[in-house]
Amino acid sequence: MDFFSSVLHGFAVAFEWQNLVFCFFGVLVGTLIGVLPGLGPVGTMSILLPITYGISPVTAIIMLAGIYYGAQYGGSTTSILVGVPGEASSVVTALDGHQMALKGRPGPALGIAAFGSFIAGTLAIVGLMALAPPLASVALRFGPPEYFALMILGLVILTYLAQRSLGKALLMAAVGVVLGTVGLDNMTGMPRFTFGRSELLDGIDIAPLAMGLFGVSEILLNVERTIKKGVIIDKVKNLLPTRKDWVQAFFPIMRGSLSGFFLGILPGGGATLSTFVSYSVEKRISKKPEEFGHGAIAGVAAPESANNAAAQSSFIPLLTLGVPGNSVMAILLGALMIHGISPGPLMIQQHPDLFWGVVSSMYVGNVMLLLLNLPMIGIWIRLLRVPYGILFPLILFVALTGAYVINGNEMDLYLMLGFGVFGYLMRKFDYEPAPLILAFVLSPMLENAMRQSLVLSSGSLGIFVSSYISIGFLTMAALLLISSAMPALKKKRETFAATAEEEA
């Protein structure tokens, strides 16, 4: 089958009525759980897995995939309107999106998020169709040293995320790295920092950490503020971004799509990582970096495009290599195997219906999402327009339920509440939670890649500069580090000058 007939065949499969119905159901559920903080796609997909036993594998995967990319759309709504990320992948969107909303422009923020997601989704699907097989083989060339270099680059990017103090950001990153080492040491199988608690053997889950730091702390902060000002923006007019918005957002959307697409392919990458990376890239190359964190439209457009592109491209390693890159893909792998399909390099030939059908359905799903999220935004907002007295306990309830259902572990509840209080104090003292989370995500991967590399090289550090891929990443990291040190020095000089003036 040549490319075009494959695509046509895929659309024929996607437009079968039961596939359309389940695709709609998937994106609807996805949007809903995206809007509601706490319950994420992983939890939802595991809960819904049993209902896929009775339907065909193509239909099942179409629905489950819809939940995943639907959640990327829905997550932004809560981030922008409430300032509490609906999903981990919308954490960054909350930074500028909520600021735009507070400044009276919630409509364009939501609009650009939805259009950016749609454009990125479209581009990613085209990329998925055209590039899936060759790209998969590139991803295979990432061995331990290449991952190590990539993670180093990721940690360096942390310093870029620093909105205020670089020192505080690095301190929080250090806390994140330490939290990331809790649990069984992957190399020796020995427990570390578990204080004898078997619940901690698997480490701290990202969900209670992220929901505590961002969600619970936000609620605590809002409880303080409620009387002073309305935090939830409920009047949304003019969803269409202006011409000026489009001009400012066009290139961020393109760059976000691109970086999201490529980061999504890497195992261990995925939607959340891509939002951090694209945001920091935009902040870096922007002519007005000081606008970021205060309602820059590029700060909404880039990460929202990136997470959607990544949500779609993360199917590439699963569908072409049988390698699940993240936990969502691991559940999809399980779903495929229930139906007796083993993903792998030969899957596209053996099950063309599945590959082309699912990919085409993503396009259909993206159109549905655009309709669901723009003209019908009012419905989703109404979900959030409940009075604070009801909404905050409700968010807390959903968050607690969400944290519990992932592992059924009571400890996760205490962790989430503990991190909530910690996050509240962090914000009070002007520490940012984002570097902590990113370092937390990167640290196990970094450690693992480093130790794996050193086993392979029998302890020689030369392995980290033995391939072009890792040399490239390390060079990039070094350049970024140097250039980020310079504004820090500059800022320091400025502060010195300012204090000197004050004292004088």
Next chain:
Amino acid sequence: MEYKKSVSRFVGRGVLGALALAFAGSATAAADFPAGPITMYVAYAAGGTTDLTARALAQNTEKILGVPVVVENKAGGGSTVANALTASKKPDGYTVLVSSTSSLTMRPLLMKVAYKPESFRPLMQYTNYVGSLVVNTDAPWKDINEFIEDAKKNPGMSYSSAGTHTQQQVAVETLALCKGLQFKHVTTKGGSASNTMLMGKHVNFAAGSGSHLPFLEQGVFRELLIFHREDRHPKYPDTPVMKDIGCPPSNPASGLIVLAPAGVPDDVAEKLASAFKQAAEEPSFQELLNKFNMPYDYKSGEEIMKEIPPEVEWYRDYFKKAGVEMVQ
């Protein structure tokens, strides 16, 4: 004061009630069992293949016993979290657990856990994991003998595994001990990460854990040696086992087992065991195991009990030889 009195009266009544229930329970335990829903803890994450087999087993058992069997996932710590939790539950037959034999035999040697093998009453085993030595299809070695010869000449060939001290990784080391070979072990986060590492040619071979089997069928990988079997695998009759190359058997195969807390009344345990056996023998369940490339390997509770002490000794001996620090 009034409050305190009423509380104590309430508690007193509760105790009496509980005693009455306990008596009633012991008199007609099996006849009335089960009178309510049964909780099945699963020591693995939701959505994984192990979880899916447990859920299918629960579904079939529901039909046989006529009460709901509610699955709860308690993943973590190499199954130790779920084991500790189940060991702490009342042995009334309303709590069962799906876990692995190695969580009873191997894990407690390496870390402090809140249970012993004696904390459980095994009900049955329904499958086991068979490990193998896996290479890429285009690897230079035609068979295991060529591989061993090459490994002798070039010490330090690298392999990936699904984790340190997993049964497949231990099996590779038993081969190394037997033939005097030396390998570099690259541990990964699980079977599929290990497969990727081999596919990308970052290691020379891999300790196959079961998730590599689809790649065999697709012609991406080849198996040179199968570990945890006495005789050759009926599906892969051309692949040698340890005996064929003159080595003692590798470590015991870890099985997926259904456990109840120790102290379950005998008749209740028997009723449960026969229900689970019947559920596992149903064609739908057999078909599911087949899809996941898991062999059906039934063992009764008594058989499992008998195999535990020698298994513990095997691992104790192995860790001593390998210089791994043990907690007991």
